[in-house]
Amino acid sequence: MTDFGFTLSRSSALDLTKADTRLYERLCSLSPDARTCMGCGSCSATCTAGPYNGMSLRKVILGLQRGQDVRPMLKGCMLCGKCTMVCPRGINTRQLILNLCRIYD
Amino acid sequence: MIERFSSGFHPFVLPFLAGMIFVLGYCVYGIVRILFQLSGEDRKKFLVSLVTPKTFVKNIRDIFCDCLLHVKLWKRNRLLGYMHSSIAFGWFMIILLGHIEVMLFLPERIHLFYYPIFFNFFVAEADSTIQGSLLFFLMDFFLLVILSGIGLAMVKRVRSRLFGMRRTPRPSLLNQIGLYSLWAIFPLRLLAESFTAHISGGSFLTIPANWVFRQFLGNDLNMLPTWWAYSIALGVFMSVLPFTRYMHIPAEMMLIPMRNAGLKVRNARKGFARVQVYACPNCGVCIDACPMSVDKANLKDCTVYLTRQLRRGNERRIAEISDKCLLCGKCEAVCQVGVEGPKLRVLNRAERKYAVKADYSDIPTGTLAGAAEGGKVLYYSGCMSQLVPSIGRSMESLFRKAGVDFCWMDRDGGVCCGRPMLTAGRLEEAREIVRKNTEIILQSGADTMVVSCPICYKMFTEEYSLPGIRVVHYVHYMEELLEQGRLVPRRGDLCYVYHDPCELGRGCGIYEEPRRLLGRLSSIAEAEKNRAESVCCGGSLGSLSLSFAKREKITRAALDNLYTSKADAIATACPLCTATFARYADRPVRDLAEIVDLYTDGKLKPDTI
Numbered sequence: 001m002t003d004f005g006f007t008l009s010r011s012s013a014l015d016l017t018k019a020d021t022r023l024y025e026r027l028c029s030l031s032p033d034a035r036t037c038m039g040c041g042s043c044s045a046t047c048t049a050g051p052y053n054g055m056s057l058r059k060v061i062l063g064l065q066r067g068q069d070v071r072p073m074l075k076g077c078m079l080c081g082k083c084t085m086v087c088p089r090g091i092n093t094r095q096l097i098l099n100l101c102r103i104y105d
Numbered sequence: 106m107i108e109r110f111s112s113g114f115h116p117f118v119l120p121f122l123a124g125m126i127f128v129l130g131y132c133v134y135g136i137v138r139i140l141f142q143l144s145g146e147d148r149k150k151f152l153v154s155l156v157t158p159k160t161f162v163k164n165i166r167d168i169f170c171d172c173l174l175h176v177k178l179w180k181r182n183r184l185l186g187y188m189h190s191s192i193a194f195g196w197f198m199i200i201l202l203g204h205i206e207v208m209l210f211l212p213e214r215i216h217l218f219y220y221p222i223f224f225n226f227f228v229a230e231a232d233s234t235i236q237g238s239l240l241f242f243l244m245d246f247f248l249l250v251i252l253s254g255i256g257l258a259m260v261k262r263v264r265s266r267l268f269g270m271r272r273t274p275r276p277s278l279l280n281q282i283g284l285y286s287l288w289a290i291f292p293l294r295l296l297a298e299s300f301t302a303h304i305s306g307g308s309f310l311t312i313p314a315n316w317v318f319r320q321f322l323g324n325d326l327n328m329l330p331t332w333w334a335y336s337i338a339l340g341v342f343m344s345v346l347p348f349t350r351y352m353h354i355p356a357e358m359m360l361i362p363m364r365n366a367g368l369k370v371r372n373a374r375k376g377f378a379r380v381q382v383y384a385c386p387n388c389g390v391c392i393d394a395c396p397m398s399v400d401k402a403n404l405k406d407c408t409v410y411l412t413r414q415l416r417r418g419n420e421r422r423i424a425e426i427s428d429k430c431l432l433c434g435k436c437e438a439v440c441q442v443g444v445e446g447p448k449l450r451v452l453n454r455a456e457r458k459y460a461v462k463a464d465y466s467d468i469p470t471g472t473l474a475g476a477a478e479g480g481k482v483l484y485y486s487g488c489m490s491q492l493v494p495s496i497g498r499s500m501e502s503l504f505r506k507a508g509v510d511f512c513w514m515d516r517d518g519g520v521c522c523g524r525p526m527l528t529a530g531r532l533e534e535a536r537e538i539v540r541k542n543t544e545i546i547l548q549s550g551a552d553t554m555v556v557s558c559p560i561c562y563k564m565f566t567e568e569y570s571l572p573g574i575r576v577v578h579y580v581h582y583m584e585e586l587l588e589q590g591r592l593v594p595r596r597g598d599l600c601y602v603y604h605d606p607c608e609l610g611r612g613c614g615i616y617e618e619p620r621r622l623l624g625r626l627s628s629i630a631e632a633e634k635n636r637a638e639s640v641c642c643g644g645s646l647g648s649l650s651l652s653f654a655k656r657e658k659i660t661r662a663a664l665d666n667l668y669t670s671k672a673d674a675i676a677t678a679c680p681l682c683t684a685t686f687a688r689y690a691d692r693p694v695r696d697l698a699e700i701v702d703l704y705t706d707g708k709l710k711p712d713t714i
Contacts, residue, residue, distance in 0.1 A: 084653070101459040
């Protein structure tokens with residue numbers, strides 16, 4: 001193939017009808033406030049673990065809604081609780097993370 | 106004194122004897138079981154402490170003061186102190202005097218369990234027993250003391266507010282049986298001894314009662330039924346004792362030597378934890394003390410209910426109670442027995458299994474290598490301080506003013522100290538964080554580390570091992586700077602009320618230093634509940650399940666406690682308390698670092714420039 005100096009990136013379109021959201025639903029039954037997340041990203045902005053392994057609670061919740069594997073992000077969480085303090089929706093984020101760590105299989 | 110029955114036995118003692126043998130057997134079994142549950146090292150430590158003269162004397166003194174005289178309770182509430190010590194000490198004295206009587210008059214009967222208890226039934230007075238009159242007087246005196254205590258207990262059951270307790274735990278059915286049989290024992294003893302007083306002798310209580318009874322009953326037929334009833338009440342009390350709160354009587358006698366031996370709770374359910382659970386007398390002091398009790402929905406989540414559910418093995422409720430707690434430690438501070446509620450909760454949280462294990466291998470440890478060498482001070486502000494940036498800014502300004510060469514470890518974000526992970530019960534993960542931080546700090550080459558967050562400070566002093574590094578809380582450090590004259594105080598005109606953060610006060614025992622520091626800079630006022638009784642701000646990371654909305658009530662109650670004094674502003678020494686209070690407070694909330702920065706000038710000494 002001729003090298004034109006650029007490539008086409010693969011489509012990042014998601015087929016949400018095929019996404020496996022069972023884990024998200026299970027999480028919502030344990031931490032109902034997960035549904036109130038509006039994805040503002042305050043949690044990610046303050047996250048202690050973020051700079052080290054890319055942890056972002058906003059992305060975790062989004063990933064679950066899309067049926068993606070969020071374990072690599074979750075592993076970095078130190079439960080420091082800053083995300084709880086800044087969440088404008090008052091989501092108990094620490095409990096949400098702990099619940100998620102428990103139900104993953 | 107002569108014996109009425111040559112056999113020295115009567116069938117009415119059987120209920121008492123059965124109860125006594127049962128309870129003794131249960132306690133021996135329990136002690137053996139708990140000893141086996143302890144780790145080998147702890148067991149050895151405990152057994153050695155029992156025969157060490159120093160701890161032996163301390164054990165005896167503590168058991169006498171705490172279990173019988175209730176000295177701690179007296180200091181807290183005289184009425185409750187009298188009520189409990191009258192029953193405990195009075196009962197002890199009656200048993201002791203009973204044994205002395207038997208030893209003096211019928212030493213050949215001392216091996217019979219029941220003889221000292223039912224002495225007055227088995228003997229008849231003879232001319233030679235006048236020396237018994239003192240003993241009889243003491244017996245009646247202590248019986249009267251106990252009866253006054255029982256009377257108070259009855260009043261307290263109906264109106265606990267008269268005793269300074271707003272809420273008391275609701276007793277379960279078995280506890281009620283235990284309670285009513287305990288109440289019945291002493292009036293029945295008075296009746297029984299009164300009916301036999303003309304035969305066995307008595308004193309100021311039993312002889313007049315005997316005279317009154319004989320005026321209208323006139324025969325001895327009532328004698329035996331009352332002694333039966335007395336024995337049955339004792340038998341019922343002792344046979345339900347292992348299943349009621351009265352188990353605290355034997356359990357506390359085990360708890361005190363274990364604590365004096367320096368044992369720590371290691372397992373959520375076994376060994377020392379088990380002893381603590383049984384030693385909880387269900388008095389309910391922790392209900393009023395608990396900051397969560399401002400909300401009625403949380404009334405059944407304080408330590409007294411935790412120990413109850415742990416005894417019942419109700420896993421759902423144990424998890425719920427363990428998760429909700431703010432871990433402020435107030436229940437432990439007010440507990441008369443020394444039940445470590447927060448520790449028990451953390452260990453119960455630690456029982457839980459998580460499918461996703463943490464992995465901190467992405468965190469680099471060489472970021473600060475050599476950064477604090479040459480006597481620089483390493484400053485760690487902690488995660489929460491990043492939400493209250495004024496603390497870090499003030500510390501920075503203070504260091505500059507005082508001419509201190511420093512290195513801010515987590516200015517642009519750093520690793521958490523690990524305490525939130527620890528209190529969430531994920532002990533292995535917390536240890537991993539501790540390992541990471543230890544490496545970073547040791548590589549920095551610092552010899553002094555200043556910590557401005559009490560949560561981190563507690564963690565650094567308790568869980569870290571940093572050889573050659575002095576970990577100082579910023580209150581101590583700022584005080585040193587003032588004393589060395591590197592900071593010059595200027596008096597401010599505001600009056601501050603100081604709020605003791607849980608982790609600094611009850612957690613690290615630092616109460617006076619912040620007040621001393623604040624006192625140099627401005628006038629201070631005291632909140633209604635302060636020091637060890639201080640009310641949690643409600644923002645605590647200890648709680649896993651309390652939602653943001655439910656914390657508001659707790660915060661407002663804590664603020665009300667601070668508003669009672671005539672203070673213009675609130676001072677505290679914790680970023681979490683500052684952030685939480687600032688949300689709802691009607692007056693400024695400032696951290697100590699801000700206040701010190703506000704009211705001091707730098708005065709650089711020539712040699713440090």
